[in-house]
Amino acid sequence: MTAPLDVLVVGAGPTGLALATQLRACATPFRIVDRSLDRARESRAPAIQPRTLEMLSAFGVADDLVDRGSAAVGLHLHLPRRVLHVPVFDVGCDDTPYPFLLFLPQSETEAVLTARLAERDVTVERGTELLSAEPEDAHVRCRLRRRDGAEETVRARYVVGCDGAHSTVRARAGIDFEGYAYPQTFLLADLEAEGLEPGVAHTYMSAAGLLFFFPLGTPATWRMIAMHPPGAPGGEVTLDLLQRIADDWTPDRLSLCDPVWMTSFRIHNRGAAHYRKGPFFLAGDAAHIHSPAGGQGMNTGIQDALNLGWKLAHVCRGAAPEELLDTYQAERAPVGHGVRRLTDRAFTVGTSSHPALRLARTRLAPHVAPLLLRATGARARLFRTVSELGIHYRRGPASVTGPRRPRQGPRAGDRLPDTPAGLQRRVAGPGYHLLLTGPAHLWPEVPPLGGRRDLVSTHHLGTRSPWPGITHALVRPDGYVGYLAGGTDLTGLRTHLDRWLPAP
Ligand SMILES: Cc1cc2nc3c(=O)[nH]c(=O)nc-3n(C[C@H](O)[C@H](O)[C@H](O)COP(=O)(O)OP(=O)(O)OC[C@H]3O[C@@H](n4cnc5c(N)ncnc54)[C@H](O)[C@@H]3O)c2cc1C
Structure with missing residues (x-):
C-alpha cells in the first residue's frame, strides 16, 4: 500500500x-x-x-x-408579435473585468x-x-x-x-x-442555423414553451435547446424534428443544418x-x-x-x-x-402548461417584459444573481466585520470587487492578501503576521482607499473578504487571524 x-x-x-x-x-x-x-x-x-x-x-x-470563447453581451427575446433587445450584464456588473457571458x-x-x-x-x-x-x-x-x-x-x-x-x-x-425529476424531456443540438442574428443569444417564448439558441462558436455556431413537443415521437433526436420545432415555435424562417451533436435529456x-x-x-x-x-x-x-x-x-x-x-x-x-x-422558478415559468402561466407567456409577457427590463434596479439585481457576482458569505462563520466599517463599500463575506486600477489581478496570487490603505505611518507595526508571512501577502494600496472609510481588509485565497474594518486598531484582525490562521 x-x-x-x-x-x-x-x-x-x-x-x-x-x-x-x-x-x-x-x-x-x-x-x-x-x-x-x-x-x-x-x-x-x-x-x-x-x-x-x-x-x-x-x-x-x-x-x-x-x-477561445464568444462573449455575448446581448439577448434577443422573441415574444409574440415583438422582439426585445436586452443588453446582458450592462448594469450591476461594473466591478468585474469580465462583464459578459462567455459561451464556450x-x-x-x-x-x-x-x-x-x-x-x-x-x-x-x-x-x-x-x-x-x-x-x-x-x-x-x-x-x-x-x-x-x-x-x-x-x-x-x-x-x-x-x-x-x-x-x-x-x-x-x-x-x-x-429532490425530484421534472416530467418534460428536452432536446439539445449543436448545429448551424441560417436566419438568426449572430453574436447574441435568442429566446423564443411561445404558448408551447421556450426555445433557445446560444452563440456557441465551436464545434458549431449555435446551441439549440427546446422542450420535446407533446405528441411528437420519442426516440432518437432528428434534424427533421428540430426543424419542425423551429418552424412551429418561431415566426422567423430559420433553416437548421449540419448538426454536430443531438441528444435529449431529462432534468432533475x-x-x-x-x-x-x-x-x-x-x-x-x-x-x-x-x-x-x-x-x-x-x-x-x-x-x-x-x-x-x-x-x-x-x-x-x-x-x-x-x-x-x-x-x-x-x-x-x-x-x-x-x-x-x-x-x-425560471424553469416552471418557462415550461409549465398551466393555463395561467401559458397566458403569462403569450399575452402578458409582451406588455410586462419591456417595463421590467426598463427598471434598471431590477435588471441589475437579476444580472448580479445570474452572473454569480452577488454570491456572498456574509452570514458565514469565517466572515467578520471589524470596528468602524462605513455604510458603503464591500462587507465581510463579499467577493473583493475589482477597481479601475485592477485590484483583483493584483491580489490574485495564492494565499491570503492583507490590503492596507492610508499613510504608511499609520501602519508602523504591520504586518502582525508572525510566522504566517508565507501565507499572507501585504499590499499597501496608497493613501486613498477604493472604499472610503475601509482601511484594512483581509482577502481569502478564493477572493472573498474574510475581515474588514476602518481605523487603525488591528485587534480584530489579530483575533481573526488567530482563529483561522493561527501562528505556528
Ligand atoms: C447532455 C448534457 C447537457 C448538459 N447541458 C448543460 C447546459 O446546457 N448548461 C449547464 O449549465 N449544464 C449542462 N449540463 C450539466 C453540466 O455538464 C454539469 O453541471 C457539469 O458537467 C458538472 O460538472 P462536474 O465536474 O460536477 O461533474 P461531471 O462533469 O459529471 O464529472 C464527473 C466525473 O466523475 C467521473 N466519475 C464518476 N464516478 C466515478 C468513480 N466512481 N470513479 C472515478 N470517476 C468517476 C465521471 O467519469 C466524470 O468524468 C449538461 C450535462 C449533460 C450530460
Whole structure:
C-alpha cells in the first residue's frame, strides 16, 4: 500500500479539474482519478459566468478561456408579435473585468484546465475508478480499479466527490440526494442555423414553451435547446424534428443544418443533504443538480471547488484548524440551495402548461417584459444573481466585520470587487492578501503576521482607499473578504487571524 495522501479527488469533470488546479497552486499532495478513459468531448454546459472567470483568473486560465470563447453581451427575446433587445450584464456588473457571458463548450473548458494541470506536472489518472471508500482510523481506505483491471488500495486523509450526479463518494458516505425529476424531456443540438442574428443569444417564448439558441462558436455556431413537443415521437433526436420545432415555435424562417451533436435529456432538481460528512466532501453535480436555466450548473460546481481547495490545503499543512473545513458546508450549501430554487422558478415559468402561466407567456409577457427590463434596479439585481457576482458569505462563520466599517463599500463575506486600477489581478496570487490603505505611518507595526508571512501577502494600496472609510481588509485565497474594518486598531484582525490562521 502506498503512503497516505492528503486528498483524493474523484472525478475530473470541470469541478474536479478546478479543485486539482487550486490544490496544485497550494502545493498540496493529492491525486485526481476519473473512471472514463477520455475527458468529455461534447459541448454540454456552454456558459461561463463572470464570477467563474474572476475566480479562475487567479490560476492564469481566464484569458485562455476568453480567447477561445464568444462573449455575448446581448439577448434577443422573441415574444409574440415583438422582439426585445436586452443588453446582458450592462448594469450591476461594473466591478468585474469580465462583464459578459462567455459561451464556450464544456469540452474546451475542461481542455484548458487539463492543459494547465499538465503544465504543472499533474496527470489526471484516467480509466481509474473509485470502487469503495471506508473511513479507517485517521484515513479513508479507498479501493481503485485501474484501466488494466488491476486494483489498488489508497489511503487518503480527505476524499472529495466531484464524481457527478451518480456520485460513488456520496453513496459511500451515506449522504442522501433528495429532490425530484421534472416530467418534460428536452432536446439539445449543436448545429448551424441560417436566419438568426449572430453574436447574441435568442429566446423564443411561445404558448408551447421556450426555445433557445446560444452563440456557441465551436464545434458549431449555435446551441439549440427546446422542450420535446407533446405528441411528437420519442426516440432518437432528428434534424427533421428540430426543424419542425423551429418552424412551429418561431415566426422567423430559420433553416437548421449540419448538426454536430443531438441528444435529449431529462432534468432533475436534487441536493445533497450534507456537503461534508467527516472526511468526505461533495462538490459540483455530486452535491446539486438542477435545470440548466440561467447557465448555473457547471459554474456553481467550479466555485464549490474553489471554495474548498484552499481550505483543504491549509488544514493539511497544519496552517488552519479543522473547523475551517466546516465552513465549506456553511458557505456553499446555501448557494446550492439558492441555485436550485432560482432555476426551478425560471424553469416552471418557462415550461409549465398551466393555463395561467401559458397566458403569462403569450399575452402578458409582451406588455410586462419591456417595463421590467426598463427598471434598471431590477435588471441589475437579476444580472448580479445570474452572473454569480452577488454570491456572498456574509452570514458565514469565517466572515467578520471589524470596528468602524462605513455604510458603503464591500462587507465581510463579499467577493473583493475589482477597481479601475485592477485590484483583483493584483491580489490574485495564492494565499491570503492583507490590503492596507492610508499613510504608511499609520501602519508602523504591520504586518502582525508572525510566522504566517508565507501565507499572507501585504499590499499597501496608497493613501486613498477604493472604499472610503475601509482601511484594512483581509482577502481569502478564493477572493472573498474574510475581515474588514476602518481605523487603525488591528485587534480584530489579530483575533481573526488567530482563529483561522493561527501562528505556528
Ligand atoms: C447532455 C448534457 C447537457 C448538459 N447541458 C448543460 C447546459 O446546457 N448548461 C449547464 O449549465 N449544464 C449542462 N449540463 C450539466 C453540466 O455538464 C454539469 O453541471 C457539469 O458537467 C458538472 O460538472 P462536474 O465536474 O460536477 O461533474 P461531471 O462533469 O459529471 O464529472 C464527473 C466525473 O466523475 C467521473 N466519475 C464518476 N464516478 C466515478 C468513480 N466512481 N470513479 C472515478 N470517476 C468517476 C465521471 O467519469 C466524470 O468524468 C449538461 C450535462 C449533460 C450530460
